[in-house]
Amino acid sequence: MYLGLDLGTSEIKVVIIDDAGRLVASEGEPLTVQRPHPQWSEQDPGQWWTATNRAVGRLRARHADLWAGIRAIGLSGQMHGAVLLDAQDNVLRPAILWNDTRSADECELLTQLAPELHQVAGNLAMPGFTAPKLLWVAKHEPAIFACVKTVLLPKDYLRLMMSGEKVSDMSDAAGTLWLDVAKRDWSDSLLGACGLTRDHMPGLVEGSAPSAALKADVAREWGLSSSVVIAGGGGDNAASAVGIGAVNTGDAFISLGTSGVIFAVNEKFRPNPQSAVHAFCHALPGRWHQMSVMLTAASALRWLCQILHTDEPTLLAEVAALSLEEQRRAPIFLPYLSGERTPHNDPVASGSFHGLTHSTERAALGYAVLEGVAFGLDDGLEVMKQAGSHIEQFSLIGGGARSPWWAQLIADVVDIPVVTHRDGAAGGALGAARLGWLAVGGREDEVCRKPAIHTRFTAGADRAQQLQQRLALFRLFYRQQVEARKPAL
Numbered sequence: 456m457y458l459g460l461d462l463g464t465s466e467i468k469v470v471i472i473d474d475a476g477r478l479v480a481s482e483g484e485p486l487t488v489q490r491p492h493p494q495w496s497e498q499d500p501g502q503w504w505t506a507t508n509r510a511v512g513r514l515r516a517r518h519a520d521l522w523a524g525i526r527a528i529g530l531s532g533q534m535h536g537a538v539l540l541d542a543q544d545n546v547l548r549p550a551i552l553w554n555d556t557r558s559a560d561e562c563e564l565l566t567q568l569a570p571e572l573h574q575v576a577g578n579l580a581m582p583g584f585t586a587p588k589l590l591w592v593a594k595h596e597p598a599i600f601a602c603v604k605t606v607l608l609p610k611d612y613l614r615l616m617m618s619g620e621k622v623s624d625m626s627d628a629a630g631t632l633w634l635d636v637a638k639r640d641w642s643d644s645l646l647g648a649c650g651l652t653r654d655h656m657p658g659l660v661e662g663s664a665p666s667a668a669l670k671a672d673v674a675r676e677w678g679l680s681s682s683v684v685i686a687g688g689g690g691d692n693a694a695s696a697v698g699i700g701a702v703n704t705g706d707a708f709i710s711l712g713t714s715g716v717i718f719a720v721n722e723k724f725r726p727n728p729q730s731a732v733h734a735f736c737h738a739l740p741g742r743w744h745q746m747s748v749m750l751t752a753a754s755a756l757r758w759l760c761q762i763l764h765t766d767e768p769t770l771l772a773e774v775a776a777l778s779l780e781e782q783r784r785a786p787i788f789l790p791y792l793s794g795e796r797t798p799h800n801d802p803v804a805s806g807s808f809h810g811l812t813h814s815t816e817r818a819a820l821g822y823a824v825l826e827g828v829a830f831g832l833d834d835g836l837e838v839m840k841q842a843g844s845h846i847e848q849f850s851l852i853g854g855g856a857r858s859p860w861w862a863q864l865i866a867d868v869v870d871i872p873v874v875t876h877r878d879g880a881a882g883g884a885l886g887a888a889r890l891g892w893l894a895v896g897g898r899e900d901e902v903c904r905k906p907a908i909h910t911r912f913t914a915g916a917d918r919a920q921q922l923q924q925r926l927a928l929f930r931l932f933y934r935q936q937v938e939a940r941k942p943a944l
Contacts, residue, residue, distance in 0.1 A: 456524035459888025460507065461691065462532035462610050464488060464498075464552065464713045465754075467506040468884040469514050471521055472892070476904060478885060480518045484510040489549065494556045494802070496793070497549035500538050503609065504616050511677055525679055528617070528669075529891030530688030531695070531883030532610025534630040537588040540605040547599050550609060551588045554714070554750050554793045556802035558587035565590060565632070568648040575645060577629075577636045577726030577734035582794075582802045583750070586632035589649045606631075606655050610688055618667035618685055621657040625736035626693035628659060636743070637724040639736055660687040662694070662738030663893035686894035689738030691883040692716050692746060697738055698886030699850045699876060700905030707846040709865065709873070710882065711855025715752030715828055717835050719745050719844040727842035731800040732835075738890060739899070745844050747797035747835025751806070753855040755790045755824050763817050773818035774825060775860045783921055785819040786810040787928050788827030789936070795831070798838040799933070803940070809932050825861050826922075829868040830929045836869055848872045852882050859910060866912040868922055873913075876906040 456479075461468045463486070470481040484506040489497045515522050535553040540546060551557075562580035565587055566572055572580060580587055585606070593600040607615060608631070611623045628634045628641075633649070633656065635642040641653050660666045667685045674681040688694065692710060695701075701708050701720055710716040724743045726734040733746040751758075760767055777785075791804035808823060836846075851862050851873050859875075866873040892902050 456521050456526065457888045457891040458525050458528045459884040459886070459891065460528065460530050460613065461694070461882065461884035461887055462503055462613060463691065463883070464533050464554070467503065467510050469507070469510040470884040470888055471514065471518065471525070472885065472888040474892075476889070476902065480514060480521060481884070482510045482514040482517070488552065496552040496555040498552060500546050500550050500609070500612050503613060507613060508676075515678055522678060525683060527684040527686060527891035527895045529686040529694070529887035529889065529894070530610045530614055531691050531887035532608065532613070532627070534608065534627055534690040534692070535583050535585050536609040537585050538607040538609060538612045539592070539599065539603050540607065541602045542604045544605070544615065547602055548596065553583045555588070556582040556794045558582045558591040559802045561587040561590035561594070565648060569645050571644060572632065573726065573728045575635050575642050576632045577724060577728065578632065579728045579731055579800055580632060581731070581796055581800055583796060584630060584632045586645065586649050589651065593650055600650075603655065605657070606651070607657060611657055614667060614685060617669055617673050619670050620667035622660055622666040622687065623657045624660060624662040624666070624687035624689055624738060626662055626738040627688070627690040629735035630690055634736070636726070636734060636736055661740045662687040662689040662697075662890050663740070665894045684891070684894050686890040688887055688890055689883075690735070692718050693735070693738035693744065694883040694886035694890065695852055696720065696744065696886065697889050697903055698882060699852055700903050701850065702737070702739055702742065702899070702903045705845065705847070707844070707848070708850040708852055709832060710853040711753045711828070711851065711861070712853040712882065713752065713754040715749040715832055717747045717832060717839060719839060719846055721745060725843055730838035730841060731797045732838055732842045733797070738886070745839055745842055747839050749790065749797065749828070749831040749835060750793040750795055751790045752828050753853065755792060755806070755828060756821070758792060759820060759824050763820070765817070770817065770821045771858050771860060774821040777818055777822055779918055779921065781819065782822055782918070785826070786815060786823045787925060787932055788823035789929070789933055790824065790827040790831050797835040801937070804933070804936065807932070807936070809928070825864055826925065827929065829865045830926050832865060833868050833926065834930070846871060848874060851875050859912075862910070863912045867914050867918060868926070870914045872911060874908045874911045877909045
């Protein structure tokens with residue numbers, strides 16, 4: 456048995472897979488985000504550890520028959536977050552998350568301080584990445600910055616608590632802007648631009664390699680052997696790729712979670728920062744990937760349901776009942792509730808509905824949100840094509856993959872077949888468990904098999920013209936928003 460832990464933004468998920476690769480058990484524990492100021496997004500790392508222990512405890516209690524067979528643990532987690540520790544490994548402040556956009560000015564500063572940034576890190580400086588966050592702390596919280604001994608990524612803080620070891624993997628480290636992504640090693644010059652050195656960084660291993668073992672006290676509390684191996688693991692999207700077998704060139708998926716991601720595997724490092732496409736290391740050795748990221752995806756639907764005092768299954772059912780004519784009359788939604796990354800790199804972009812009338816009902820709002828997210832994905836796909844990605848089919852994973860109606864809409868918008876898998880919602884946790892299996896000797900061809908296709912969705916002709924017309928409006932309304940922000944002459 457192999458345990459996978461995925462530290463998401465809204466939930467810690469824990470799963471068990473067996474040596475046939477089957478997902479046999481899972482548990483989750485919710486997490487909350489604190490937004491003390493506009494553009495801020497933070498979490499207390501202590502909340503992560505408490506939630507992990509609760510989820511592990513429930514999983515152990517409900518599946519005692521499986522527990523003794525666990526040989527390895529894999530880790531996956533939200534990328535880019537900055538966990539700042541002092542010399543005694545105490546947390547100095549709440550972790551600044553991936554969707555925090557306060558450090559836009561520091562992105563410009565980093566680009567000036569490190570002219571080699573784009574070539575070495577393979578990415579534009581964006582507020583979501585870790586490096587600008589440290590420049591922000593240095594400027595606005597200098598007393599805290601002076602005490603920083605170690606910077607960890609979110610999942611690697613869990614590793615520290617589990618093992619006492621400070622280690623990260625290549626895929627997650629690539630999202631800091633401190634990694635030489637081609638060489639798969641820390642860059643001294645990029646670290647120096649932020650007033651840091653290698654001494655502030657964790658050690659690096661490949662995601663499928665052993666990284667540590669459980670501390671004796673944690674092993675006792677969890678009822679596991681202290682010989683249980685902890686794999687390097689991966690950033691959430693790279694781990695998700697391992698989970699659905701996207702490990703070879705040309706494999707691709709769309710993840711509909713809090714954020715929306717298009718992920719395509721490459722055999723070499725292919726940076727194209729000009730279009731805000733990310734180029735990162737994969738969680739497996741000798742592989743890289745390109746990725747487009749929109750900051751708000753399934754979380755936009757959750758936001759709308761909270762406002763409308765309904766739940767997602769109810770609203771999705773109402774949306775599915777709309778006619779094509781009712782879809783045509785629905786508002787256009789810009790899904791930029793947290794700003795946007797690909798392709799706009801616009802931290803101050805905002806969400807909006809266009810075309811509201813007295814006759815607009817909540818089902819139409821729901822449709823607009825689903826469609827707006829699909830349009831945002833298509834924007835990202837266009838620049839990935841320009842960056843050299845050739846995609847013939849997408850796997851759809853994440854919480855949004857539970858909606859067949861949304862899957863069909865995405866296939867219609869991107870005009871590429873979309874397939875779902877039975878365990879697609881397990882995402883990074885499933886991939887983390889697979890990485891744990893690899894770390895104790897599992898063979899890649901056996902561990903990283905593609906799961907069986909559950910449903911296939913292909914683009915239909917019935918609303919193709921209508922969607923293209925609405926996509927043109929979607930893009931026009933964003934351009935108008937940008938123009939409206941320009942100062943008057």
